[in-house]
Amino acid sequence: MFESLLVANRGEIARRVIRTAREMGLRTVAVHSELDADLPFVAEADQAVLIGGDAPAQAYRDVAAILQAAKDTGAQAIHPGYGFLSENADFAAAVADAGLIWVGPSPSAITAMGDKIAARNLMAAAGVPVAPGTEDPVGTAADAAAAAGQIGYPVMIKASAGGGGMGMAVVDGAEQLVAEYEKVTAFAGRMFGDASVFVERYFPSVRHVEVQILGLPDGRILALGERDCSVQRRNQKVAEETPCPVMDPATREQLLQAARDAGAAVSYRGAGTVEFLFSPGTKEFFFLEMNTRLQVEHPITEEVLGIDLVRAQLLVAAGEDPGLAEAPPTGHAIELRINAEDPKRFLPGPGVITSWVEPSGDGVRVDSGYGPGTTVTPAYDSLMAKLIVHGADRAQALERAAAAVAGFQIAGPKSNLAFHAELLTNPEFVSGAYDTALVARMRARPPKN
Structure with a gap:
């Protein structure tokens, strides 16, 4: 070591x-x-x-x-x-x-998963389900239109080098395609230095579910449960929970096995996450991407499994077995990302923190990067802290989350605490039967009379 x-x-x-x-x-x-x-x-x-x-x-x-x-x-x-x-x-x-x-994993594993087109093709070859889409970059808007016609609308145009919810656009019909194609390719070239894109089937009502994997020094791949990351604004996660509240045991085991297969396909070592789109109605799931690093939302997995994923990362990097094994989760955990942003439009609101009081209590954990007197600057991401709650079941986790949000006090920069308070009382979220469009529905303007 x-x-x-x-x-x-x-x-x-x-x-x-x-x-x-x-x-x-x-x-x-x-x-x-x-x-x-x-x-x-x-x-x-x-x-x-x-x-x-x-x-x-x-x-x-x-x-x-x-x-x-x-x-x-x-x-x-x-x-x-x-x-x-x-x-x-x-x-x-x-x-x-x-x-x-x-x-972290080997450079070859990072490279294999960094290009979304190559990753799709590699996963398909490994038997991991992938959504209908192009196997090669689409070089022109006409190529994209032809592919979309074969796949069937709606489709998503996605940057091959993109990630983190950036570099993608939903296209509902042929009349939108050229404009969206040009926007995504321009953005991808500017942000990632690679303007190549591909076209993939878009599922209007779907959940975003990911599996935490850990590749051990002896080559085994552990699948350490799934996290539901469907609460998103502008394709970026804002709250997560585990386990997924609408996944049955048989589908869960199929999902975990697909994640193990994905890790094995690139001889993965260390902590990583395999992301999927999941349709509760049909019980289908499709590979989305693999993040070859520790995820922001890793603490909820730690809470339900009683483990330390950073410790596991460090031991694996040293060539040591961290002594972990796959196990069912204990209870339910929820993570809320506390961002320096307006809770209505989600626009950044940096500033000097004049007051910072973190909540505490049974099942409450706060992983924060700031404190009183520190400054949230516009130079970096708006994430200030992660509020993690763990309960014996989902109902208790929701109750503890609501109390913790009410007890979290931040003054100076803007914060999205009011959004989380709203989320935790939203009937759709409370029911567990929501999808990735939940936040968009919460923020949709009511129709004019």
């Missing part, structure tokens, strides 16, 4: 990784931009290194600066968190080339 760890990230996930690493007796190193100098993760690390002062938005993507920080501090391993460089195969390879341990 290595003795020191550099965390190449910021905010709540850096703080989360540092906490477990210190509990394991590891010396921790934080890297940070000038804007983040006063955040808790910097103070909680054993050592902190300033990087990327001239370009704060790019600081955590500065490979040379991060590797130099590791060299200067004697760090033996690097944990990338999520976002930034966490799914960058070149960075993973550079870490290994520098003689350091990469806490």
Whole structure:
């Protein structure tokens, strides 16, 4: 086992990784931009290194600066968190080339899953169900229209290099297709440096369900249950729960096996997530993508299984068996993402935090990146904290979540706490029978008389 760890990230996930690493007796190193100098993760690390002062938005993507920080501090391993460089195969390879341990899957696994078209084809070859779609990039709007005609509307145009809910558009008919095709290709080229797109069947009423996998040093793939991530705004998750409240045991086992097969297809090691679209009505599910890193919503899996996924990541990276086994969940867990944003339109609302009071109590956990006196800047993602609740069943988890939201006090920046209070009393959400369009329905304007 290595003795020191550099965390190449910021905010709540850096703080989360540092906490477990210190509990394991590891010396921790934080890297940070000038804007983040006063955040808790910097103070909680054993050592902190300033990087990327001239370009704060790019600081955590500065490979040379991060590797130099590791060299200067004697760090033996690097944990990338999520976002930034966490799914960058070149960075993973550079870490290994520098003689350091990469806490994550192999560069080849990251590459295989990073291109959505290649990933679809690889999963299909492995027997994992995929939605009807193109096997190759569509080079022109005319090609996209021809593909859509064969697949059947509605379809989704998706960036091959996209992820995180970005680089996609729903097309309901041929008259929309050219404009949406041009928008997605332009966005993909600008954001990802790769304008290639593909066309896939779109399911208007569907759930977004993912499986937590853990690839062990001996090659086994554990499927550690599923998470329902269907509460989304603009295709980006805002709340998650586990287990999925509308999945029967037989379908669940099929889903878990598909995730194991997906991991085995790329010889996966460490923590990863296989995402699926799931139709409760037909009990069908289709591969969506694989995230070759730790997910934002990993804590709800930890709560229902009584495990520490960061600890498992660190042990697997060191070539050790974390001693975990597949097991049924105990109770129910819900995660609410507490963002610095307007609760109605979800527009960012950064600012200085003048008051910050976290809730507590049975089954309540808060993973936060900020505190009183710190500043949420527009340079980074708006996530301030994750509110995680665990109950004996879904009803108790909902009750505890509502009480915790009411007890969470944030002043200064805007926050979406009011949205979560609304969500937790929404009849559709409370029933468990919702889909990925729930938030859009909650925010739809009432018809004029």
